[in-house]
Amino acid sequence: MSTRLAYFPGCSQHGTGREFDESIRAIAGRLDLQLDEIPEWACCGATPAHAIDPAADRALGRWNLGQAAKCGDVPVMTGCASCFARLRSARAHAGSDQRILHIAQVLGEPAMRERLKAAVVRPLTGVKVACYYGCLLTRPAGPDAIDDAENPRLLEDLAGLLGATAIDFPLRLDCCGASLALARPDIVHRRSGRLLAMAQARGAQALVVACPLCHSNLDFQQVAAMQAVGAQGEIPVLYLTQLVGLALGLEARQLGLQRHFVDVPALVGA
Amino acid sequence: MSHTPPAGATAASPLHERIAAASGENPARCYQCGRCSAGCPVADEGDCQPHQVLRLVQLDDEAALHALQPWLCVSCNTCATRCPQQVDLSAIMDALRVEAIERGTAPAAAREVVAFNQVFVERVAARGRLNEGELGAHFNLRVHAPFKNLTALPGMLVRGKMRPPGGSIAGAVEAMRTRKEPQQP
DSSP states (O other), rough: OOOOEEEOOOOOGGGTTTTHHHHHHHHHTTTEEEEEOTTTTOOHHHHHHHHHHHHHHHHHHHHHHHHHHTTSSOOOEEHHHHHHHHHHHHHHTTTTOOOOEHHHHHHSHHHHHHHHHHHHHHOTTEEEEEEEETTTOOSOOOOTTTSSSSOOHHHHHHHHHOOOOOOOOOOSSOOOOOOOTTTTTHHHHHHHHHHHHHHHHHTTTTEEEEOOHHHHHITTTHHHHHHHTTTOOOOOEEHHHHHHHTTTOOOOOTTGGOSSSOOOOOOOOO | OOOSSOOOTTTTOEEEEEEHHHSSGGGGGGGOHHHHHHHHHHTSSSSSSHHHHHHHHHTTTTGGGGOSSHHHHOOOOHHHHTTTTTHHHHHHHHHHHHHHHHHOOOOOGGHHEEEEEEEEEEEHHHHSOOOHHHHHHHHHHHTTTTTTTGGGGHHHHTTTTTOOOOOHHHHHHHHHHOOOOOOOO
């Protein structure tokens, strides 16, 4: 039976995080997820709105919840960690009982895990990945976050379902530098460089992320980030949905892998 | 200090009351254990540590409104998650930023972060959605650095990651303009 979701892509998914949207839509087709894009969704406000203009943050939240309701009584699903956090906040402000889900949660629901396991045609056996949560998937803490704020397992579990091995990655909850990317890239490079160097030193073949801003800071900014911490080499950064797509037998181009700055080598034999 | 945040505060109220009213948090609950600073990803990038910012608020020291640290806060919420007193310091940082802008006290060292936040909100108010290329261009103009980050553009274009802005979301633009809060029951 098809699962219907009100899909909130978010602004990055039309730009720098375009392959996140592409890979979400690609795996949805394979997993019988029906994504109804929310009509006229607006920016969630991200960090800047609540940081300097809380009334703007609330106005955007009310607008987006109102638009989501037009999709009917179905959960709202987004891939962006920041959109996820702002929609959760909007729901709390509105006292609404609208379900807000991140794509990782959708994939982690018991029935979907079974569907996912059955759909794997190219298991990622032997592939070592570092699962990176960053900030806004698990924080603010609460039953509506994707998992426990201090010891989440969801991304590792999902990687395991695909046949991959999640390495022990102590910095998985540390911030990449987030929205300081334009204004203070020096800070972003130091934060992201630490993460990349550790994932690499621990033998990960790829970092797995579920946020377009994390991806941009770790992939697009990778050369500068590595330099900032005196590390060398490179490590590909995949969206969770791209990792899933590879295991489901989708082609690199269907998942937008060619859009990355750090090349993604074939992790498994095609 | 009171043990519950005051419901309202005026511009003449002491700092801790203004911040409590704006953030919904009670700064007095903090006993300065420093756990927020221990987990903060930018604790050592600014002019003081996050728990020290909160201490300034407790002491009604307006220096908190001139500090760089709130502008480096990335709203990662690690502090709020780990606080043994359930103080949401990231919400207090929001309140400090809002008031620093209102009073014009943001420090010169925060100029670019302030500009980024303002340009971001302005672009969303104009279109309802954010176009990253437009954000970058307007940010550069605002900080008088027209060529900043420009070397990134060809790579973005080749990968199809930078596209011209689409149309505006009229309803969202209107919602941003009026900012009508729902009627309280």
